[in-house]
Amino acid sequence: MNTPVWEGGGWPGLPKLEGSLEAEVCVVGLGGSGLSAILELLRLGRRVVGLDAGRVAGGAAGRNGGFLLAGLARFYHQSVRAYGRERARRVYQATLEQIERMARETPEAVRRVGSLRVAASSEELEDCEAHLAALRADGFAAWPYAGPEGEGILLPDDAAMNPLLRCRRLARKALEAGARLFEQSPALEIRWGEVRTPKGRVRCEGVLVAVDGRLEQVLPELEGRVRTARLQMLATAPIPPRFPRPVYRRWGYDYFQQLPDGRLALGGMRDREEAAEWTCSDEPTPSLQRRLEGWLEALGVRAPVTHRWAASVGYTPTGWPIAEEVRPGVWAIGGYSGTGNVVGARLGREVAWALCGQRMPGAVFLP
Structure with a gap:
């Protein structure tokens, strides 16, 4: 499948x-x-x-996971350090404008629900605080968050899509x-x-x-x-509404969103088998899919898995x-x-x- x-x-x-x-x-x-x-x-x-x-x-x-996130792959405060504050700010603003444009172009495919970045450790929570401070310092919308998904940052201008x-x-x-x-x-x-x-x-x-x-x-x-990696995902049968917005977790390695019909689309764990995932193959693997199933159980999701898939994406150093x-x-x-x-x-x-x-x-x- x-x-x-x-x-x-x-x-x-x-x-x-x-x-x-x-x-x-x-x-x-x-x-x-x-x-x-x-x-x-x-x-x-x-x-x-x-x-x-x-x-x-x-x-x-x-x-992919259907996330519409402002900015680049590096979190905003990391982008400021890597590329300079003015360049990072201009890119973040341009991607916010692009999200608006995408919502206008295909409103049937985009949901303006924001996104969450939640921490999987105390170290990551400190990084979330630095992330939040950098966004607010440059006038971008971001709020501290604590809820069922965990603690971290709510980014209200992000979105989800099909x-x-x-x-x-x-x-x-x-x-x-x-x-x-x-x-x-x-x-x-x-x-x-x-x-x-x-x-x-x-x-x-x-x-x-x-x-x-x-x-x-x-x-x-x-x-x-540029180097190709495989990203793997799975999806479940519908569950009761639990997650109103997409969630980025564990430094962005793990992610999920609940779709409007109740299904949960979940992916990530690439770093757990990193050597194997630097590949041009886009076929899901049993070992990493088992890891994703373990995360489903940790979330308390018991619905059967209905879809498994993978995609090839390019990374730059x-x-x-x-x-x-x-x-x-x-x-x-x-x-x-x-x-x-x-x-x-x-x-x-x-x-x-x-x-x-x-x-x-x-x-x-x-x-």
Whole structure:
């Protein structure tokens, strides 16, 4: 079983690319970041072709925990230390604005419920206090929290979503706006002016590779700067309402949210088997799934497990995502270090402008 809880069926699928097409931009990867870029390019008046090796949001974009978190993978106070206060502040504000935009774009897929970061130790609780103080010092909303989930921080401007539903809604919008999108069409060759697939090719002026997991395989020059890991999750049958907002725990390694229909989607524990989880495989493993089941029991959840799944995601050593022109005319975005839902969507928009030779107003990731 490797089906995410988000899969409700009803997606008719898209054709494979066969033959030759021309476009101004070819986007490789039809996840959240790639679709965000496509819609921005369409708004900028460009002709766009989008390709995916599998299905729309078939990778991590449709197989993640459904968290919409402001900021980067590092917590805010850590980002201030790593990147400087002004840069961290601007990124946090930009991602807050991106969450607002995502809620407007796909209200049926997004729930504005905030999020919790809760501590699993006294040391982590001290870190939560430093996290809270840094956010408040820069004027961002954050409150101390103590409740059934534990002690930590309540972040009222975060949100939860159904990631697969959101991506499919974006794909439909892109098609309606004139984009040509193709599934089951892996990019075998990517170069300035052309992308080749098994049965077709796209001639174009620019290329965007919007891939998170396995990015270093698609673009080998990024080897060593981004590394693929497996994130595993499970979901249960419905339980009575207990958790009104998504929960991040144990330094972000563990996470869960209760869905509107009562099901609990829970994931994490990657650090418990870290060597095995640095892999390009996206198949769940019995040993880590047992760890997730143990956490379910610790939460007092007795409902049967109905779904198990995994996804490949990209990590960078610094926690800062990849966003650059890696070959002449070929841009890449990815390496979101496990928090790509918001950052990836924002980066897709910023790089869309860069592909048009412009700088997006308020850009924070690009020079």
